[in-house]
Amino acid sequence: MTATAPTAPASSSAVPTEPATRAPGQRLSTANAGPRPSVVGFGTATPANSYTQREMLELFGIEDPRIRSVFLNSAIERRYLTLPPELADGTRKTETQGELLAKHKEQGVRTGREALETALKRAGLALSDVGYLCCVTTTGLLTPGFSAHLVKEAGLPVSTGRLDVVGMGCNAGLNAMAAVASWSAANPGQAAVMVCAEVCSAAYVFDGTMRTSVVNSLFGDGAAAVVMVTDPAGTARAAHGAHATETAEADEAAPVGTVLKAASRIIPEAVDAMRYDWDDDQGKFSFFLDRDVPYVVGANAEEVVDRLLGGTGLERADIDHWLVHSGGKKVIDSVKVNLGLSTYALRHTTGVLRDYGNLSSGSFLFSYERLMEEGRVRRGDYGVLMTMGPGSTIETALVQW
Structure with missing residues (x-):
């Protein structure tokens, strides 16, 4: 498969109320744009x-120099994983698909719950405040x-609205x-939560x-959650940080990310580039x-970002923070080159x-957490x-704090 230029019409979606066009060099104000969904809490968890x-x-016991090179040249130092049990001879058990x-259920529920509770605590909300829950996994x-x-x-309310997004992969967090x-946006004042729980x-x-070695060298386990609230008055502010809800001063000092717009790009000619296959010999999915993949993503990144910023009056140079999925060293490098981004702009993506390695759908939220804690x-x-x-899919969202 080779990277090709987009040939199909691109699609885009926007959260209600598009931002107004502004002249170059001016900040786009959302003060009078009406209520918008805002990220008021976030949390992550690992095994x-x-x-x-x-x-x-x-x-x-991997001795193959080619495979060792894949592991050691991945730009990954450490990953959180739930490995197979160790046997008496020191080897690891071969796990069945069952x-x-x-493992997926046990670890996903445990880390997902921990991330959820952390996000609610940071938002200053209780479990009883949740009106909607969307869970993501692949x-x-x-x-x-x-x-x-x-x-x-x-212990969430039994009246909680629910949605499960399964099988969309690493892009699914933004979907x-x-x-x-x-x-x-349709239920102002109520808390809506997304939990990405991936047990890679x-x-x-x-x-x-x-x-299989390429996959085994890249992915890690982890969960991430965000809490979103649309303030009917359009003035939502919530504090971030372990102790941010304790004082009014902390609440006033912490900006809140408000979602302005989203844009998507699917690349149908690369539909088989990332997929699960059934392995008859192993009796499990592989x-x-x-x-x-890195070159396909990079070749289409510029088009979708330009469309995301279209109609806002913003240019790429106006973007203060870039939170890109930690898909792998080559993917990050390809996006960096095609969008003209600096190493500093992608510091949290590479960090x-x-x-952690590639955490699939929740990776960008681990970067979001690091950005907010950086201050x-x-x-x-x-x-x-x-x-x-x-x-293959690229999802984007424009946020203003």
Whole structure:
């Protein structure tokens, strides 16, 4: 597969009330734009155990120099994983598809609940305040889905509206966030929550091939959550940080990310570039990544970002913060080159990749958390969120704090 220029008409979507056009060099004001969905809380969670890339190679006795090179040149230092149990001889158990699905459920519910509770705490809200819950995953299939399990395990109201987004891959966090934002806009004052729960180690196949080794070297386990509220008065402000809800001063100092617009791009000619296949020999699903994925994403990134900013009066130079999915070193480099971004602009994207690996749908929220905790965001700043995944798909959102 090779990267090609877009030939199909591009689609876009927008959260209600488009921002007004502004003259170049001026800040786009949303003060009189009416109520908009805002991210008032966020949280992340991981399994208890983490491993360096070298530790992974040693644990599984990988000697093939080609595979070792894939692990050690991935720009990843450590990942949080739920590995197969260790056997008496020191090797790792070969998990069945049923055992992998059980892992997916157990770890997904646990980390998803932890991320959810952290996000609500940061928002200064209680479980009883949640009116809508959207859960995202690609690492297993459950019926009922994570949303039902979280309502039960976390104690959310039984009246909570629910949606499960399954199988959309790494881009799905922004797909689901658009649905949550729409619900929030239609229900001002009520809390809507998105939880991305990915247990990528529940989708690993250990067969020694380069195909599975690329996947096994890249993905990590983790969950992320955001709480969105549309203030009827259009003045929503919530504090961020571990102790931000404790004082009015902290509340006043912390900016809130408001979603202004979204834009999407699917690349049909690359529909098979990222996919799950059934492996008859292993008796389980196996994920596939085409080696040309980074170039396909990069070739289409500029078009979708320009469309996202179209009609706003904003240019790429006006964007203060870029939160791009930590899809892998080559993917990040390709986006960086095609959008003309600096290393500093993608510091949180590369930092999350280094410390967690590719966390699939929740990766960009780990970067969002780091950005907010960094304390560099100022009111009026603009940000672009970007995720990429199967389809092949690029999702973007424009945010103002």
